[in-house]
Amino acid sequence: APRRNRGFVAGAVACALVATACGAEVRGQAHSVGDIAGLPVTHFESGLRPDAPPPELTVENVSDSAEDRLALAAIADVSAFWTEEFPERFADEFEPVGRLLSYDPQGTAFEICGADTTEAAMNALYCPSEDLVAWDRGLLLPLLRQRFGPMAVVTVLAHEFGHAVQYRLGDRAGIDETTPTIVKEQQADCFTGAYFRWMAEDSSARFRVSTSEGLNQVLSSLFFIRDDPGAGGAHGTAFDRTYAFQLGFSSGSARCADLDRADVEARITERPFAPEDAGGGDLRISAETVGMLQRSLDDSFAAAEVDPPRIVETGGDCPDGTGTPPASYCRENNTVGIDMAALAELGQPIDREAEFRGTESAGGMGDFAAFAEIVSRYVQGVQLGVGADVTSPEAGLRTACLVGAWTNAIDVEGALLRPSPGDLDEAIAELLQPRSLIAADADGLRVANGFARVEALRLGYYEGSAACTDTYP
Ligand SMILES: [Zn+2]
Incomplete structure (x- = not known):
């Protein structure tokens, strides 16, 4: 969960994230989205x-x-x-x-x-x-x-x-x-x-x-059998x-x-909680924390020199009635329309005990899952602003990659929002959900393959936004 550090804006991360984010290299070598480490994407019962x-x-x-x-x-x-x-x-x-x-x-x-x-x-x-x-x-x-x-x-x-x-x-x-x-x-x-x-x-x-739903089962079970955040x-x-x-x-x-x-x-990303992370790393999704997210994003993507999308509470749709609730990127007015209540519910802490009982969880997917959904819509505006294509499977994976790049870029001492232990896992768990927008293009079309989604998020996390545009042109 992003933890807050008031009064300091993480200006230093801006260039790392965006200077090359969606610039001249947008049209690079072709990358096949239908490729799982060299194997074809397959769908059948595993x-x-x-x-x-x-x-x-x-x-x-x-x-x-x-x-x-x-x-x-x-x-x-x-x-x-x-x-x-x-x-x-x-x-x-x-x-x-x-x-x-x-x-x-x-x-x-x-x-x-x-x-x-x-x-x-x-x-x-x-x-x-x-x-x-x-x-x-x-x-x-x-x-x-x-x-x-x-x-x-x-x-x-x-x-x-x-x-x-x-x-x-x-x-x-x-x-x-x-x-x-x-x-x-x-x-x-x-x-x-x-x-x-x-x-x-x-x-x-x-x-x-199958390399799609079958490997999704594998990746989801690796998520299930993970260490508790901060445990190590x-x-x-x-x-x-x-x-x-x-x-x-x-x-x-x-x-x-x-x-x-x-x-x-x-x-390795596993590390203990910082002493000031008193809440165990979970923030509530509210007007206040979404305001912090807006500032964090505007700052991180400043180097792209695009008109920053505004995050507004609309119930999740766009003014013209289209959208991908609970969060939508609206081209008509460069906004991200969100359903605050739905995202707050999604952002509830994961109920680990219910997970182990095998019962329906009363909790959500964690705050970072909800933040990552919003970020995935915000970066549509950034990509459009620099002239990138935002409606294709490549755009969906580039989106997941940019969410990963942002996550790493804000992971610096003193950042306004900073990921805490467990946050990357929340992003992965959310990313693997069929409904997730984290690997979806501007129209909300998702890449079905969990393996490719996770790979894209990780690529951005480790190699930054330039790698996103190189790999997913
Ligand atoms: Zn073992």
Whole structure:
């Protein structure tokens, strides 16, 4: 959540953001929007193939539940991947994982890695000393399957296998006793991405995954299993986790093994709350905070030298009745029309407990989700002002990219609005919603593909607005 620092305007960020934002380079090389790290965009139902060969595995305490059937197929599949991949990339045989255990935290207790499974609800884990992968089939797997679909279950097990791979590689993956947890987690997510690449290339005998809705399930489940804002040290934020996954998907498992501490520390966004961030990082969406957002945006985009769009409360539509509520860019008078009440509701803090109960959340997506929606409409005016095309799939991704660039540009000491821990994750969660405008063009037409949306936001965040116009001309 942007936290406020009164009396200081972040003038210094202006040039970083806009000097090149939408300037002369608007017409650069063609970039294919229909391209997911070199694979075509596909739409079909992702999941187990009807003709999948039955898994031949020994699993302790296994049930015949749908979740366990899915888990076993996932384990057989990810094992098949590593059996192929390991000799190819690391010139070595892949030794199968020694022990597999399914448990119900409400059922029989087992001791794994020195812990009691009745206390390990909502977990899946790899225990190096026992070379064991275990999963909670009672609560975690059903919740993942219901909320996100079967690929979420496959994601979690593939991640645990990523740890098994990492321990097999040892120093070839730079892993020893001193390796920080976050590096191991990033590597495991990256290995997960490499596996899903193989599946997306249609190499799996058991599963098929589409590069649109299927990978959206994966990315959403990475968001679900994230560290709480400000906590630090375990899995990483959703922003960091999706980065690692996409790296593995795009660049393969050898690149994952190269991920090291320096690499991770230079990039990781996870950090603690600042002492003054007393509200846990959530601002209320109100006339006052939207006024701050207006000033922050005007300032950040000043270098574009365009007439800055005005944010006005209109109920979400434009004066002529068209629009994309709850926020619209209105060409007729260069305004951003917003529905303050709807955005305030969207901006409510995320209800983490409801997320875990699997019940409908009473909360929203967090303040930054609501701010990012407004920003996505404001940058339409900026792009139009410099003569960019604002109605195309490229424009939708360029919009997400500019939202990312703005987020990074305001992340400076003393900024009027500054992102706090968890804000990037709110932007990603919101971005992955089918209704979100963050990757939509001026008419509200959205890029359907979550993978491309997240990639665009991250590109802007790390490389600034010039990269947005270069990549999405
Ligand atoms: Zn892990």
